[in-house]
Amino acid sequence: MAKALPRGVREKNGSYEARAVVNGIRINLYGTDLNELMEEFEKAKENARDTLDYRKTRITLNEWFEEWFSEVKQHRVKETSIAPMKNNFKRTFGFYIGSMKLKDIKPLDVQRALNAMEQNQVSHSAMREALGRLRECLDFALGNQLIKVNPCLIVEVPWTFKQSKEEIALTQEEQDNFLSEMEDSWYKEMFYFMCLTGVRVGELGGMKWSDIDFKKKVVHVRRSLSCSYYNGEKRMMLVTPKTVNSIREIPFLGEMEEILKAQKKKQNKLKEELGSRWRSTDDLKDLVFTTGMGSPCVRYVVEKEIKKALKRMSEKEGVLAVQENREPREIRDFHPHSLRHTFATRCFEKKMEPKVVQRLMGHSSISITLNIYTHVLDNIMEEEIKKFGVAKTQTPEEYYNEEIRRARISAMSHC
Template sequence: MAKVKLPRGIRENKGTYEARAMVNGVKICLYNSDLNQLKEEFEQAKQQARNNLDYKRTQMNLNEWFEEWFTDVKAHKVKETSISPMRNNFKRTFGFYIGTMKIKNIRPMDVQQAINAMEKDGMSNSAMREALGRLRECMEFAVGSQLIPTNPCLIVEVPWTYKKSKEEIALTQEEQNALLDEVEDSWYKEMFYFMCLTGVRVGELGGLKWSDIDFEKKVICINRSLSCSYCNGVKREILVSPKTVNSIRQVPFLGEMEEILESQREKQIKLKKELGARWRSGDEFDDLVFTTGMGSPCSRYIVQKEIKKAVKRMREQEAVAAVQEKREPRVVRDFHPHTLRHTFATRCFENKMEPKVVQALLGHSSISITLNIYTHVLDKKMDEELQKFGSAKTQEREAYAGLDVKKVKITALSHC
């Protein structure tokens, strides 16, 4: 009996037929003992794959394509806590302005007009920059999938190119002292001292446990972070790994650190005993070093709220003092939790610590980030350092002061 010639892509394997193909990047793999039925299913599968790409080429809009790309390509490469913020960033930027456009119709001018509209609406440069970077990735994948011929994001003009980035402020030593004086009687006194003595990120502060502190070696191990986000309107607090690999580090006790930590531990143990069952700490958040007065984790919101309260009290006190002393009130600046991290770095540089040491203490992923802070410190000291130069004429007098004029003339003649 003559062997039946099988169609392309179909082969026989131990009494069963197998069909394999790759159509428009879609893998097809089917099995059936009935050859005719397999042929029919195989053709249907190939046609479906063709139609799928044709639909994407002709009908899919940007919002649909972004969601497919983000789900299948991007989401598994980022932290779980970053997925929702990334989606939200796209939705309120390009998703809002050009999301309903078909991807085949999007041109560089459409992207440019969306950026212009964002700038006009007062959106921050950081939000626009993040959104454009992600859109470029998304559209580059569309090019690779043969859905569009070119990436429309590559030739747009961005508003942040010629704008100087906003300088991160740091508290002066006087301002830092004033803050610590103000929180002297606060439940959060030790927390503020800790931030000034370590420069930890506010998430790292919230995720620190007593088991991370080695009182014998006098080091603090930073190996987790508190993440606080909202998913579908529900608040979600979880402990996650730090921002980068470099963020996992050991910070030595500096200044009055041991005294501060002992004070925090004693105060916390006493309050826990007083509150009993009312102390709010689940299994995951048990053993946290810094908590609210009821045992909840110290999130960014809590730290920011306490800073605002302290600033408000300092302004009120300054206003009263100015009236009593018959002078203009001094400015008490607003600042946020990250300012205390920048302040710690500034104190390090003011005390002439090496940049690589400061990088290790802060857990920066790149020395350039650390040196950027160092540049700010140098800028502030520029006038002071320039005064050391003097003038050319003064230096000339000093250079000849005390020299034997006869010897100078003899030396000069000997070279003639």
């Protein structure tokens, strides 16, 4: 009777094959001498066990996060999200406890790191994002037997009450003054477009002429311009919008058609003048709004132009105030997203239905539209409430009897 082969070993065509998986490491060896093969097989299994023991005792949080992220996480997210996610970890847990060995991290260490972030004014949203990603990362370490328990499970982001920062919406007068200030600017049409569509800055930067339908008089929002830094290199690319609802059509409103035709004419003229100096790559060509040299309009460009305009407006107001012997009027500061908020405010002021505004804005939920812009309703709430009336319509006789009853109660209360 043939001698039974050791576990994991089989004979095939006069040679032997030894196979095993130890601590997630696959071992597959071949040989014609069974004794030599078994000796090599046992060494390989021992090395695999030692590898896990080494990793358990030596690997740091930063080392494990990098391995987990490159092997697991980055294959599940958009390419444009990779750099922001890594940067978030690097300036949060990577900075505070990243050098600690994975096996030594306790819940108290994680909590102390969060408390330190709080003291250093790291935003709560950044802290929550980092904690969620750390939980996910350490869950994977747990599944790979590198730790016995996830230290994040009983940890919470420090809670402090902070009054929510109200979004700024320009009044109609402020909007008019700002657009007047941009009248001679290369970016005039761009800011008119933002006020007439409420698009996000990324959507503005990713807008192509192929998205403009002059025949049907609609603007198609189909993509967004993403700008990030990866390994120290600036990267710009066109990506899908924020949510499914972000893909939408916005009809030409106000002077939209006139503005877009003016932009097209102005841009074509400058392209011809600059020739080869016009900055346009194959993947970022045909953009509706660019800098004066053809580069994409990223957030920084929009913010810079707003700040420059506000500075000029403030200086002009200061001079005018001196001439008129009065205090200068406040020129409120605002950022690019404020123009999106302003567009929604104009819509509500024109009594557009919330569902219509939701579709124009590309919000994923009607609650977002209402929660962000409810302050617009404050000015008209009293008049709107009056429209509701009563729960039950009264006949003249019922109304008369009710008034008599109220009069009697009032009289008795004064007796």
